Amino acid sequence: MSEKHVVVLGAGFAGLNAVRELAREPGLRITLVDRNNYHLFQPLLYQVASGGLESPQIAFPIRAFLRRYTNACFLMGNAERVDPQAKTVTVDGQLLPYDYLLVGVGTRTNDFGLPGVAQYAQGMKGLEDALRIRDRLISACEEAARTSDPQRRKSLLTTVIVGGGPTGVELAGAFAEAKRHVISRDIPEIAGEMRIVLVEGFGRILSAFSESSSRYAERFLRAMGVELVYGDPVAEVGSGGVRFQSGRFVPSFSTIWAAGVTGVAIPGLPAGRGGRIVTAPELFIPEHPEIYVAGDSNALAGDDGKAYPQVAQTAIQQGVLAGCNIVRAVRGQRQKPFRYIDKGNLATLGRNHAIAEIGRLRFKGFAAWALWLVVHLYYLIGFRNRLLVMANWAYSYFTYDFAVRILHKRVAFPETSPQEVRETVRT
Template identity: 65%
Template sequence: METKRVVVLGAGFAGLHAVRALSGKPGVEVVLVDRNNHHLFQPLLYQVATAGLEAPQIAFPIRAFLRRRNNVRFLMGNAEGVEPRERVLWVEGQPVPYDYLVVGTGSRTHDFGLPGVAEYGLGLKSLDDAMKIRDRILSACEEAVRTSDPERRRALLTFVVAGGGPTGVELAGALGELRRHVIARDYPDLSPKEVRIVLIEAAPHLLSAFSPGSRAYAQGFLQSLGVELYLNERVVELTPGLVRLHSGRSIPSFTVIWSAGITGQALPGLPTTRGQRVATAPGLHLPDHPSIYVVGDLNYLEGPGGRPYPQVAPTAMQQGALAAKNILRSLRGEPPVAFRYKDKGSMATLGRSQAIAEMGPLKLRGSLAWGAWLAVHLYYLIGFRNRMMVLSNWAYSYFTYDFAVRIMHHRHVFPTPREAPIC
């Protein structure tokens, strides 16, 4: 059988699961393309941002992942576009021909076109993003110690999280624990009462994907941690040092973490639909170009209820594996299999020994859910060394009430009062 080339674009959850399914298959040559040389375990990015984990502990080198996969090679570079008719992917000016293409470029932070969000909001989609947030938090505490301006100190010590989904809730909870157990000890010149953590959500409740009971539990715990909840509220503008809200209120803050939404990381040459995602047939391929499969956060496929499948890691894993399966079926002259999402449940950690987890009719809250959350994340984290390092950091933090990683890589210089009027 003639060898066919399958190019997989993106080394996220979808891309790696496609590669795994194609690895070792006869008659298939696989080229994995990514702009980074590592796979990133995004569900733990917030812990890098809040000084709980080091960046390399949640990343794994792609070449190490491919070491024993003889029919797979790696090409590092930025994809610039695709020409479906010619079956060519362009990577930094070089053509990469393919017989089949699997596109899993993921998503990026969506600013909804709001003024100032792109300039002053901090997204959380990469290791660089997480390090910027950590540096901003530590820099704000350091400057707050030495400033004599009470209003500036107030803005420095106010940390705002926009978006009450799992990422926003986990960030707010981690910041609450950071204030309680780290800032209180590392910065004796600062009172923990001065440190504000504000979580803003446009809906009347947090965590819309969870049941009302789990939402209420999460909300109650965050409030007990001292997190200020602004529900039925939304950001309309960010300026240096100020968050303006739809209600007319303003919050002085130099640190605004934006987790209010994501949009597809579109690839030029592919047609897009709502949310900059790419609509596909049930078999995950483009209707007009069956050699191109789109998986993960970029895929737009509606489920039985008429809503698109969620942009979460389990969806990406299942779609990556099915795309590979359908490519192999195509090589054998068999029709593609339609995607059917297997909902494995939802989880969110809230803080020390606290989480919520829902798996079908089973709903867990508190320490039992937290234990399940730890086990699931360790299981899906790639690399034995990474698992051991993450586990050791978690154990250290649990027994010492301390966050292990508080090194500032780049000090952030905040705007002067003239540049950022505080009201």
């Protein structure tokens, strides 16, 4: 049997877990392709945005991960096109032939075509996004500290976070803590004016959790001073603020868009609803059984007819199965269908506060928060990252201080305050 070449697109949870399985098979040669040279631990990205962690602490070098596997190599580049007939993928203009292809390229921010979002709102998917959000927050505070115009100060000091999912909620909680514990000590003259507005246009926040957990999160965020806007979806984002469908306007120079994602589409591959690919339960594309799809890219539905949640545990489990199924295909063994094991749901709100739902078990507060810490440290790749994240968290916990307040790139804000300033958000 000649050596088979497996190309894995994307070094997220799906890709890395697939490589782990594939690399055990001596008859395989594996090429892992990613735009970045690191695996990003997305569940902690919001802590980079809010200044709790440094960016290299949640990023692990792909080449360091691959060192232990002699039959796997890395190619940094953009997967531009797949030709399923010729069985090739084009990476930065270079043609790469494959015997098996695994697609795990994840999602990107979806602006749903709303005007101004792409131009004026900041997405929250990659390290660059998180660093831009941090630089913007710090720049806005420094600018507000020397601005006498109260209208302009208001726009500078208001952050609108759109999307009540875990990303939006965790960001809002972290910003509120930064306001209370850091900015109140660093720039006391402006801390009182800081506003954090969390927008959930359609339902309740953290809709993946039970209603009681949702309400707990809501109470906690309100107590921390976060303003919640329900049932009034965003209509437009401008340089000077956010306009809602009801017509109300919130003046703000900083809008964060955490309201939705869509699959990263690669030309040549079929793309279904939301840019995701529907596969057989065995995770391959029926028309091209040598192409597997795992993680957020896969739109496979469970027994209830709903697609599996786009979370890390789905990606990990599908990555492992896709890797195993490719090995089985090479060996001529039978493919196994995907069975999702729901390990539960966790979200952190702030210091000592989180919510956890594991099967029928629901708990909140400190116990959930401690569990959240342990789980996130456990899944974080690399001893060094675990060590430094733990050191950072311990430091922040005992000092009430945020680790990273270094402004890398100063942000320039619009010169004038928005013409139409209607103060209408009520909590």
